[in-house]
Structure formats: structure tokens, C-alpha cells
Amino acid sequence: MKKYVYAFEEGNKDMKEILGGKGANLAEMRSLGINVPPGFTISTEACALYYEVGKKINSEVKKQTDIKLAQLEKKMGKKLGDANDPLLVSVRSGAFASMPGMMDTILNLGLNDKSVVGLANKTNNPRFAWDSYRRLIQMFGNVVMEMGHGDFEHILDSVKNTKGAKYDTDLTADDLKEIVTKYKAKIKEVKGVEFPQDPIKQMYSSVNAVFNSWNNYRAIRYREINNIKGLIGTAVNIQAMVFGNLGDDSGTGVCFTRNPSTGEAKFYGEYLMNAQGEDVVAGIRTPLSVATLAKQDPKIYKELVDTCNKVEKHYKDMQDMEFTIEKGVLYILQARNGKRTAAASVKIAVDLVKEKVISLETAILRIDPNQLNQLLHKQLDPIAVTNAKVIAQGLPASPGAAVGEVVFTASEAFAKAKSGLDVILVRTETSPEDIDGMHSAKGILTARGGMTSHAAVVARGMGTSCVAGCADILIDEKAKTLTIKNSGIVINEGEFISLDGSTGKVYEGKLNTQDASLLGNFGTLMTWSDKFRKIGVRTNADTPHDAQVARKFGAEGIGLCRTEHMFFEGARIKAVREMILAGDLEARKKALAKLYPYQKSDFAGLFEAMDGLPVTVRLLDAPLHEFLPQQKKDIEDLAVEMKVDVKTLEAKISDLHEFNPMLGHRGCRLAITYPEIYDMQVEAIIDAAIEVKKNKKSKTVKPEIMIPIVATTKEFSILKDRTINMVERKMKEAKIKIDYKIGTMIEVPRAALIADKIVEAGAEFFSFGTNDLTQMGAGLSRDDAGKFLKEYVAQDIFAYDPFEVLDQEGIGELIRIAVKKGRGVKKDLKIGICGEHGGEPKTVEFCHREGLNYVSCSPFRVPIARLAGAQAVVRELQSKKGKK
């Protein structure tokens, strides 16, 4: 017969699919000789069988379980539920992946009206025995018998009231005995059956409950949301109970083999003697540092440290472990890779390489690239955070730490910052008028608005820390106070708070911070990554400042400079509007001539900042209506400013209105209608390049001129010819050669489909604009799809939000087609991606796999892309090895 039940001795860590994560780990530790309470695991295959035969435990499974139980009883020298010296067991679920939606644990199985007395006698601790029984009935009642939580809590509270007990621990053995009686009566009353006295029945009912919980609503939703697929069921672990609360020679605790906050290679943890895990949560006694255990019981301490080190060495990663000391004997109840901060993650990986525990490749794969984001901004000191008071929780809208005096208006922020103070701007919500104050503030805190609110978007753009939508706070701008709703804490203007924009937490007072360090362990990790990485990493940057930040982060060029941002500032927008309102070519050229010097200096700044690295400039992409106001008042003001009458202006705005602007008159389409716009931009680019080269501000200049929204060969060739004419003329005049390229965005699906012809027409590079490609390819408007995309991801219609993680199946196919067709004509065609996906690790891996030359992303995502690019190579190498 097929094997369905495994003693811990029969498993190992590679059997997670059959034994689940917990079962496999317990087995592995036993095989290492670590003192794990004995037990056995009913496999995930038994769970699958349970469903196959109509939610029944198969007789073979039962037979094998009975055998394993008998072996366990033999090993422990006790019988399950024995009236004198009962074996007690826990039943725990344990799937391949950790899954919070499922039933977790039932403890103390085997207790009944008789064995509770035996346990009391045997341990000489009636209170412990009755409390254990009380807990069993409550857990079993809730989970297996599906009683309401209120049913038991109500009884417990009423007894506590009667007895004048403040905490559960104030209850005596007799009190608990009374509660047990009342619990059992309640079960009988509600369910019409008795709490089962038969320990075997208790056990199988619990196994049933675990199996059922695999397909309860929460578990299904959890798998959906977390994209967990292909699993056949959960395993069930049945394990002998051990107790840390049997006296002063007993205890329980949690420890980490290294510091999970800092990564420091130092044993770290907390424990309590004569206690159960729950006692820590109850908050009556303060847990002690494991350092204390070293003094209290050096022998046990040494055993614990040795054990932990052994496990870490075995798993080759920092371990988070649970232990119990029962009457001087150390048991390990759980070991798993410990969660850690980004800083700890990097330090531990680097240290483990230096300790020769893991390889470079493993270290590279260990770090979640997205986590790096935390390290690229100023951070709160992790030690300081441990002792700090979180006063409110909002959305982590823009990462990084900020510490400063609270101010409630943008003008105050601006004024105080000017006088050298650090300020946090606190607003109910921000609006465009606040922009100067936002620029001046170290951090921004808002009471309303989500991850895409004005505050959040602007803050991320500026790289300023921001906690948004913090519903816990109440702002009184007049009184200049910030009140925390729950606690009633009031913070006045000028008082300090600290923000963590990476977690959304708001702290009282002035915490220490530490600067982003691109050196040290982080620098080491980046250097290692670059050794493996093959795909280039460029940045999306529109200003010299952004370009400098990105270079610091390791950007190898600019993959996307959006020129429309440059059209909005100050005097420029006026010239842009003059151009739009111009009645004829001459007037348009006149307005464009005003823009030219701005554009030229913009580009010169970028060329200098990038110092010889390639700079891809996308010519104007936005539709013209984006440069005109929409509100009545603004239109009237503009009419006065532009000296046109309101009706004329309104008519122009209405004329430019589009039903589907995303599919409208923009990008190269505008340039087909008004070629003079691109002429001006190209002239500015090439003149800037010539100037920078002539003045030796950069040893070389590599402009790459990129034409957006190309859908047809001819659009490209018309505009390419004009560009070449301009560039060649300018170079001839200046007697200088510039190493320039002309290429195109691939963002309209049609362009991907005719990529070969676009290359034949002379495109020297492609850059995938995956935002638009997603919008058009999947027919989703980014501005509108929010309404239903969340639901789409929840229902697994899309595995991820396709605007966050590239849809590799659909939009990826367009990319594959374009790469194949483009390279079919020009083998060494340079291909990149410059949508916001360019800094998303899964997308970076995809781009590597498809042979792209580079990804381009926002400056703060550059290190993420570097690591992700390295991981892609390592995974590829491993999979090749695997195939051999």
C-alpha cells in the first residue's frame, strides 16, 4: 500500500510536498539529532485522498495512523488519554507553503474528565491540568465543533467577574474546573452532543477539521491572493506535547541565530521560565533576554546555542526557533528561516558568504530585490525603533525615514525649513498649492488619500518620505494640533514626530536615523550582482538631479528622458500654450523658438550629468490638451494672460478634447501634423550635445533620440528622415561628429507586430513602453481599470496587477514577437524597456530571458534591477545545471 503516514524519523526537509513545511522541518531536525518531541505526519496525499473519496478519512490512512500512534505511545511510554499518565498531543496543519487562512493548532488532545485528573496528579499541578483541559475544550469547540467564540468567552468572563479575577492566571484550579463544566454544558446545549471523551475520537475529529480547513473560504482566498497553485492539500502533524510551565526548571522562548533587525552575527532571543508561549502575549511578565539564560542555566544555554548554530549551519540561513524546556530538558518545537529587515537581509547574506557557508550565487538569490528599496532611503535606526512608540499607522506611501517638527501648513513648512529646521508637513490631504511646502519638508503625513493620492505621488516623485491616509489621526489646522484618535495623544506644532515611509508607521518624538548606505554590505552585494548580471540597467530621469542620484545607484545610462515634464515649468508653459493657440506655422515656430533655449539647457544638463553614458530622449509624447487648463476659473485667467477671449480659448480646448486620449493625437502623431515641434526638440538635443562636447563638459556625448507612439513604418521613416536632416546639418555647421542613434518606442501593439519593417526603415533601437503596451494590448485604461483590477487579481484573472508586474503571457508575447522580428532584420538591434515595469524584479528576469539589452527604471529602483538582473542569471545557471 501507498505510505500516507510518516514518523518524524522517516522524513526530511526535501519532502515538503508530501509532509508540508512544518512536518518536513520537524523530520529534518530529528534526523539532525535535535531533541524534537516525537510525532508523525499524515501526508498531503492523504488530504487529497480525503477529498477524492468525498471528505472521508480513508481506511488505509486510518490504519497507518493508528500504527504510528501506537509507536508514539510506545516511544513516550504513555497512552493517549490514559487516566493515570496520559499522553497528550498537538494536532497542527502544515501545507507546502505557510497558509494563515487554515486551521492552525489544537493542543492538549487526549485530555478528558478522567485523564485531566491523572495529569493533575502526575504533574502535581491541578491548576495546570484543568487549565490545559479548559483550553482543549475551547479550541476543540471552536475549531472542530464550530461553536461561536462568544459562547466560551462569555462563560470565562462571567466566572472571572464572579471570582474577581483580573487575568486568566488569577483563576484557581477550582475556578477552571467550574469553567470546564460550563463549557461542556454549553456544547451540549448548542450542538446537542457531548464533548467527546474518547481521545481517539478527539484526534480524528481534529484531523478531519484540518483537512476541511484546507478548503475553507479564507484558505482558498489566501491561495488565490498569494497566487499559490498546484498544491494537493495540507499535511497534519501529530506531536507529543511538552510543557514549559511545569515549574522553575521549565520554560519557553523564541530565539534568532542572528539579529533580525541589524543582521549582526549574535545569538538573540527572549524567554520566560515556568511559562507557556501564551504568557508572553498576556503581557504580565516581561520576557528576559537569552543572555540572562546564560547566567541562569549555562548548561541549557550552551545546549540551546549549540543546537541553534547546528540548525543554522544545516539550513545555511539565519533561523527563527521556538524552544521549550520541560523539567530541565530542552526541546525544539520549530525552526524556520527568520524574517528580517532589509539591512539584516543584506548583512546576513554577505556574512554567510564570508563565513563560507553559502556561495555568491546563493547570497544573490537570498535577497528579495523589492526589499532593497528600504535601504536606498534614510532609515530609522533599527535599535531606536525597538524602543520607540508607534502612535499611528498609515499607508507606506513613499519610503524612507523622516524626523522633524510638526507643521500644519505648506507656508509654515517652507518658512521653517528656510531657517534651517527639519519639518514634517502634516495635512488632511495635500493639493498642488502645497508643492513648495512639500519640497521643503523632510516628510509628509496625511490623514486622507491612498497610495496614489496627490501627497503619495508627489512625495515618491521627490523621493521624500510620506505616510498617507493615516486614518488614526485628527488634524486641527487652526489649533495647530494633531490628535491621535485611539490614545488621545495630542501633538502641537513644533513638537517632533518620526515617520517611516516604508512601513507607514508614525513614531512619537525624535528617533535616530541612519543614512542610506550604498557602501558596506550593500555595496558588496551590488558588486557581486554586477559580476553575474548581463542585462544593462539604465534609469528614467528627466533632470540632472535625478540623473546624478541614479548614477550613484549604478545606472548605466538614461533609458528614458520624458520631455513633457520639461514643458510645464514657469515661463515654458506659457510658450507651450502660445504654440498650441498659434493660428499658423509661423506663429507656432515663433512660440517654439522660445522653448528652444530651455530645452537645450535641459539636455546639456543631462549630458553633463551622464558624462558619456547614453541618454535616450523621448520626443514629446503628451497630447496638447494636457497643457491647457480644464477649470472655468483657470481658463479665464489664462485667457487674460494670453490676451485671447475666453470663447476662443474654450473653443480650442473643446477642439482638443478627446474621448479616449490614450488612443488619441499624441506622440509622433502630433509630429506628423506639426513636424516643427520635433524639429525644435531635435535641434535642442543636437545643439546641446555639440555644446557639451565642444566645451569638454563630457568627454563624449551619446544622445539616443526616441520617437514615441509609432504604429506604422512610415510615421517612423518620415520623422527619422527629418531628424537625420537636422542632426547632419547641425553637425556639419559645427564641424563636430556626435555619436547619435534614432530609435522608437514599441508601445502600440501594431508596432510590435511590424517590428521587422520598422528596423528595415532604419530604427537603430527599440524601447518597450510597457505601460502603453499594456493599456492597448490588454485594452485596459490605467486611469480607469483600478475599479476592477483588484477584483481581477483576487479572482486570479490576472496573476498580478499588469501595471505593476508585466503580463508575460499576453504583453510579453508582443515583446517576444517584436524582439524576434526586430533582431531577425538586425541581429544586434539594441532593445530596452522603459515602462514602469523596468524596475520590477519579475519583469527584469523576463527581460533578461528574452535577450533585452537593458531595463530602465526610476533612480531608486536601479539597485533592485541590478540585483534582479543577477538573480535572473543565477537562476538560469542553476536551471541549466539541473537539466544536465
Next chain:
Amino acid sequence: MKKYVYAFEEGNKDMKEILGGKGANLAEMRSLGINVPPGFTISTEACALYYEVGKKINSEVKKQTDIKLAQLEKKMGKKLGDANDPLLVSVRSGAFASMPGMMDTILNLGLNDKSVVGLANKTNNPRFAWDSYRRLIQMFGNVVMEMGHGDFEHILDSVKNTKGAKYDTDLTADDLKEIVTKYKAKIKEVKGVEFPQDPIKQMYSSVNAVFNSWNNYRAIRYREINNIKGLIGTAVNIQAMVFGNLGDDSGTGVCFTRNPSTGEAKFYGEYLMNAQGEDVVAGIRTPLSVATLAKQDPKIYKELVDTCNKVEKHYKDMQDMEFTIEKGVLYILQARNGKRTAAASVKIAVDLVKEKVISLETAILRIDPNQLNQLLHKQLDPIAVTNAKVIAQGLPASPGAAVGEVVFTASEAFAKAKSGLDVILVRTETSPEDIDGMHSAKGILTARGGMTSHAAVVARGMGTSCVAGCADILIDEKAKTLTIKNSGIVINEGEFISLDGSTGKVYEGKLNTQDASLLGNFGTLMTWSDKFRKIGVRTNADTPHDAQVARKFGAEGIGLCRTEHMFFEGARIKAVREMILAGDLEARKKALAKLYPYQKSDFAGLFEAMDGLPVTVRLLDAPLHEFLPQQKKDIEDLAVEMKVDVKTLEAKISDLHEFNPMLGHRGCRLAITYPEIYDMQVEAIIDAAIEVKKNKKSKTVKPEIMIPIVATTKEFSILKDRTINMVERKMKEAKIKIDYKIGTMIEVPRAALIADKIVEAGAEFFSFGTNDLTQMGAGLSRDDAGKFLKEYVAQDIFAYDPFEVLDQEGIGELIRIAVKKGRGVKKDLKIGICGEHGGEPKTVEFCHREGLNYVSCSPFRVPIARLAGAQAVVRELQSKKGKK
């Protein structure tokens, strides 16, 4: 040496690429032994060479030309420009395709101060000689020497004034001599050079001018606009002149071998004796019917008829010919396939098959499918039209003829039509309130608005004749008059006019009309087409009426029934709005329950009308906001009607607003959010099918349920599962089996890219929604692209408007991908197209080539698609034969 110059004897009709159309035809006729005045052709290759060497006539070309001229002189027994008996020649351009933008003709070359006297003496007709010379100088001056037209017209008019001459023909030989002197002086004055007296110089200057005209602005634009590509240049024809105005034994005329209006197989034409072509245009003498020539000169008449018949038999098509009789000798100057009406086109093709002149295949290829549109509507009697007065010209907005009394308001139209009168509704422009009047009218005439104006769109939808944007008219609604601007004609209410919506012409009075005939020659053509056609032709129809019309036209099923149209009428829209405003599922279901009976009866009507043919029903596609009003006033009214407050309603409308509705929450996306909408529709479809089958209203019912806007496999499978559940349950309850299918639109590019997976998920058919596929695939919003698409087509960025003719290169590639992937999984997957492209002939051919099962188009396009489908097969057969 390469041959550049061909005597007419050396060419034939298959040499059009080298000799141009005119040259090849003249050569062909000579080889048939037809009396064509001798001459020779300088080839298109000579033109190409002219440009290659920098716009110079190559010496080899000159040498060959000189030789051919000498041979021509020998043949004619005259020398070019001889002082006593000069040979005169014409110089004419002639490219592969007829090209109005180029220089056309210079006549009478060879005349100079001396030879004009010789010609006068020789013909004994000084007036003729001097008039010919006058014309040569004028033509040569304009075309070759680039003089302004005014320069000569001014002189001509002033002499006419002085002499009191009304027409040119009133001028005497001496008057003309005076004019010649003045013309020459003017040339000297303006250009500083003399009119060339050297006949050889005259000739080569003219050849130069023809070559230059190949690349003048108008010719280049003409080639761009008409998508004429790949031609190397124009040929030049040099031909001996013959004259129809040398006395009563001379004459000139135009004839058709069959009647170009009706197609009747009867010789047809007009002529004048002692005249030149120009005299007909001058309008002094009324041309005579060729029937008169039979009496006047039976011998010449017989020769003419015999010649024409010979040419028709040779070219196997009706010929449009020009002839000249010079002193009793018949010359043919031109023969070409004659232009004809749609009715004539069909009749001639059918007759030629019956006469065994052409094959079925040839007949099928002869007819332009788009022309058939004329035949499907009531038409003006072509004979009546010949004598009718066109009073105004507008846009051909909706085809068909309409005759009726003029009315100026919709209510008047409604009232008069109710009393049995035929009315034409005349409006400056129409608006939605006019809808009843528009329904009542036989035809609609508007002064403003284009092809997509309200009047045009509504009229086409109703199949009512409409002339729109007729700028020639002035409407005074109060005075109830319609004034024609140019002529001042005033038409009062109640007076008759006639419209031809296929040409945009407005006629005075009450013309005879003839009904659309689907029998006779048309029926024969359709029967023949169906013999060849392989691709199915279905119709897009939302009502039983449309379905019946389409079946009459030969539709083989419904390929697209749009259900949103059904949501707009009367009481339904209220229920739809209730559903949209419903706060929860129950309320939504309640509102949907009100819609169900309407939907059921809609579908039952369609199933009955189609009597067993398949009926594809597309489930709701439109976004919800389309069902709510946008105007303040309408919103307020609706709030009252729905008993909600205005703010709530406005909030809902604002909530549903989308930035890019084309890419928004519509189609199956709505059904993922609100599955109850499709549930109701599916229930209505299947209940209707069961009812119709049960009541034996149709022997069988074949519903095909189509899910729109599918972009992912899972959207399809979720909705397919719900649909199957509903259908199976309903069939079980009714104990009836319905032959149903579930399929999907392919209109989101992503769907095309994963077509294989959609078939794996159970799609039983695909239908390409090429409107949306074009919008998303090419990134063009149909509502917005009008602003620049015209320019795009003019610049040949798109060969055709991609919303009219399918973009085979780009969007076609998505179709090819989807067909390949879909059929890769299911070999016999049924695939159709139901965008508006489905009735466009080039697209039909594409669909045939790509192996689609059917096209679906509006009822009036069904015959067009049938013919286009047949043509596709015939062309395929021919191209296969060609390859063998």
C-alpha cells in the same frame, strides 16, 4: 542599344508598363487593322532615363525619336512643318494608369508662320489653318512655356470685343491672324524669347514638358492619394493629326458599344459633322445621335459600328470610343473600357457571359462590389435622370433615391406621411428630436454636416436616402422655402424634389424611380457568385426587420446581434437605469427581471426571422455610463423619475465616468463584476430558443452566445461556466435540446495572442471585432482619430482609413496569429468577423485568404460581401493557374 521609341505597329495592349495605357491601346488597335492615325510612342523607360541623367532627353532617345519621326513622315507623305503641305502631330502623355494631374495634350504641332499658309492653301480653309495655329501657340505657351492663362484669354477677349464676335467661331481668318500676331508678341514680352518656329524644337520642347509633368505637384499628389506606386514614368505619344472640321465629309464623335446607363446591348453615341471635339463642348450645336449617321452616311456608319464591335469583341468589354471622319475616312482616336452605372455594369457582364464573350469568372471580377450598393436601394430612373435638372450637390450620405414633397419640420413630415404623402425632410441640420420625422420621410436633405453627421448616421441606419451637407441650399424654416444659392431657384413647401443619396445630387421635380431588383441580372450575378464563393456571409442585425432584409439579400445567419441597442427603447431604459442605480445584488436582480421579458421576446423574434440559421448574440458590451444622461437637465429629470436625489445620481454618473471608456469597464469585465447581467441575458436567449422550438415557429434554433471584450482565458472560462450551467439547467427543465455554442469576440489584442488558450478553455467559435481590434491594436480611438487620419491616408501612412478597410499588415497580423493559434488547438474552429469591415470587399478577400468561415456585415452589404467572396476565389484560382 535599348529600344526607347516604338512605332504604333511595334506595340500591343500588354505593353502598358512601357508604352503607357494610351500608347499600348493605340498600338493594339493598329494591330487589329483599325484605322488609327499613325504615330509612335516614346517609352516610360525614356522618361525614367530623363530623370536619371538630370532632366535631359538622352541622345539615344533623341536618335530613335528622329528615326521614328522620319518613318512617320514617310508614311504620311508629308514633312513635319513643311511650308507647303505640313505634317501636323499631337503630343500626348500616357502613363500606365490614367493620371489627371499630368500635362495632357498639345495639338497641331508643326505649324509656324510658314506652314500655316501651306495648310491654308492645302485645305483651302484659311480660317481652319489660322485657328489651328492660334490654338497651338496658346497650348504651347501655357504648357511648355509656362505662360499664364490670362495672357492669352485677355487678347482673345479683346479681339472678340473689337470685332463684335460672340463666340470664337464668329472670328474670321483675319481676326485669327491678328490674334496670332498678338499672341507671339505677348510671349516675347513676357518670356523674352520667340515662339519657336522650328517644328522639331516644338516637338522636343513638348516631350520635355510631358516628362516634367510626371513629377509636378498635382501628379505626385494624385499618385499619393490614389495609392499609385511603382511606376517609373510616363510615355509620350506622337501622332499624326486628323481633322473632323475639313468640310461636310468630315466629322467627329463619341460612341459606346452598349448603353452606359442601362447596359442595353445597343450601339449608342453622339456626333457632329464638320466639327472638332471642342465644338460640342462650346454648346453651339446640338450633337446628333449616331442613329442619324446611319441615315446620313450608311457606309461610314456601318464601318463605325463594325469597328466598334470588333474592338469590343477584342477587349471583351463595352467600349467608349472617340472617332473622327476626315474627308470621308474614318479614324479611331481612342478606345477604352467605358464607365457605366451599377445597373449597366451588371447587365453588361451578364449579357457578355450569355453571348459567350467572357467567362463566369471574368464577369464576377468585372463588377466593383461597392458599386452594388446602388442597386440595393430604390434608384432614380437612369433615363429620367438624363433629362433632369440637378439643382444642388451635397454629400452622398445614405444611398438610394427619394422623391417627395418638401417639408421643413419633423412634425410636418410625420403628419403628411401619416396622411399618405411622400415627403422629403429638409433641415439645416437634424437633431435627435427630429427622429420621428426622419422615420416618416422618404428622404432627408440637410444644408450642414458631413458623412458622420446626425442626419447621415441615422439615415444610413434606417436605410433612408440622405443628401447631407448640401452647402448650395439656403433654408428659411419660417417662410417654408428652400433657395438654391447659385441659381436663385426657390422651392416652397409642398413642391417636389428628388434626391439621389448615392451621388449627393438634388433634382428639381418628381423623377421616376425604380425599385431595387434582387432578381434579373442582379440575381443571376449573385447566383453565379455563390457558385464560387467559399466564405459564408452573415449579417449584423439587432431586429427581426433587419434580419428579414438581410435574408432577402442572402444572409446565411446572424453574425452579430448587439444587445445594447435593445436596452435603450422606452420602458427598458428605465429598468436598465434601475439596475445601474441599484445598491445591491437583490435590487439589481429585481431590475434585471424587468428586462428579461423584453430580451426574451427580442431573441424569439430573431430566431423566428432566421428560421434555423445560426444567430450569434453578443452579450452586453457597452459600459454602464452609456445608459445614463450627461446633461444637467436630463439628470434632473431622471432623478425625479427614478425618485433619487440629484446629488446621488450625479455621484453615480461621476463614479462611472471613465477617462478612456474604450479601454474601460465594459463587456465581459462588467459581467465579472456583475455576473447577474449576463445570467439574465443567457436565460432570455435560451428560454426564447426553447419557446420558439417548442411552438415550432422555426424547425430548429441555433443560438451562438458570444462574450465580448475577452482579454484573458479566465474571463472566458468563468463566464462560459456560468453560461453552460444556466443553459443546461434550462434545457433540462424544459426537456428540450438546443444546439447552442459559446464563443468569444477577439477584439482585444491580448485575446488574439492567447487564442490557443482560449480555445483550450472551451471557446467553440471566434468572431473578430475588428473595430475594437483596430482601436486597440493600432492605438487609434475611432472617435478621435478623425482629426488626423485623413492626413495619414493622404501621406500614405495608412494606405486606407483603417476603420474602413482592414489594416491587413498590422491588425491582419493579429488575425493571422489568432487563426493559427486557435486552429492549432481545434482544427475546425469556426471563425468569423463581425466588425464593420465585414462588408468591405478587400477585407472580405483577406478573410477568405486567411481561412475564416464567414464575414458578417450590415444587411445592405450582404450582396457586396457575396460578390467579394466570389472574387476572392476567382482571383485565387487565377493566381494558381498563373503559377503553373
